[in-house]
Amino acid sequence: DLVVVDPDHYRQQPLPAWDGTQFYAYASVTEVQPSRTYYADIPVGWKIGRNPAWGSDLIDQSAPGWPEFFATRVIAPLWAQGYRGFFLDTLDSYRLAERFDEQAQQQGLVQLIRGLHQRFPGIRLMLNRGFAILPRVASQNDYALAESILTNTDISTGQFALLSRNEFDQAAAQLHHVVVFAPHLQLLTLDYWNQEDAIGLERIYAAQRAE
Numbered sequence: 519d520l521v522v523v524d525p526d527h528y529r530q531q532p533l534p535a536w537d538g539t540q541f542y543a544y545a546s547v548t549e550v551q552p553s554r555t556y557y558a559d560i561p562v563g564w565k566i567g568r569n570p571a572w573g574s575d576l577i578d579q580s581a582p583g584w585p586e587f588f589a590t591r592v593i594a595p596l597w598a599q600g601y602r603g604f605f606l607d608t609l610d611s612y613r614l615a616e617r618f619d620e621q622a623q624q625q626g627l628v629q630l631i632r633g634l635h636q637r638f639p640g641i642r643l644m645l646n647r648g649f650a651i652l653p654r655v656a657s658q659n660d661y662a663l664a665e666s667i668l669t670n671t672d673i674s675t676g677q678f679a680l681l682s683r684n685e686f687d688q689a690a691a692q693l694h695h696v697v698v699f700a701p702h703l704q705l706l707t708l709d710y711w712n713q714e715d716a717i718g719l720e721r722i723y724a725a726q727r728a729e
Contacts, residue, residue, distance in 0.1 A: 552574075560587070589634055597638055661705075663707070666709060
């Protein structure tokens with residue numbers, strides 16, 4: 519039903535015309551890796567930190583020129599390729615910076631998302647996490663994806679673990695709160711686990727669907 523691809527790795531054009539299948543293009547918002555074609559054109563002053571786990575730079579969402587840059591250099595080329603749906607990732611990553619203004623970062627993200635709707639009529643968006651801003655933009659989007667709310671992965675060791683019930687309940691409460699404002703919004707969850715542990719995978723699916 520729904521396929522998310524990274525256009526830098528999936529280059530088939532035009533997109534397959536699979537009946538009933540929607541294609542969403544991956545786009546990282548707060549983090550940018552050096553491998554992206556537009557990386558070199560990002561002003562140094564917009565970079566507020568690093569995420570060493572992925573080797574990416576953190577972008578200041580309150581930078582006045584960032585929403586226009588993101589729309590022009592990231593989304594517009596993909597729109598021209600035929601994508602109409604976009605998976606917006608790393609909406610919370612600004613919190614990895616040593617110093618940031620929470621409200622300014624949130625407002626910048628809201629402005630960026632609203633700007634995409636104005637510039638690209640009919641655009642469809644899937645937001646990964648970004649729970650803090652969801653109530654302000656939920657009505658303009660199609661999907662809210664909650665990544666890693668039941669399980670946690672240690673990137674350095676490759677170990678998987680279940681999060682506490684309290685941690686899950688906090689995320690779930692935020693998602694249910696958003697549905698009140700946007701009942702059309704479809705909720706998705708994305709968790710990681712050892713693919714050889716079939717019983718564990720079944721338990722994760724069952725737990726998420728039960729919620």
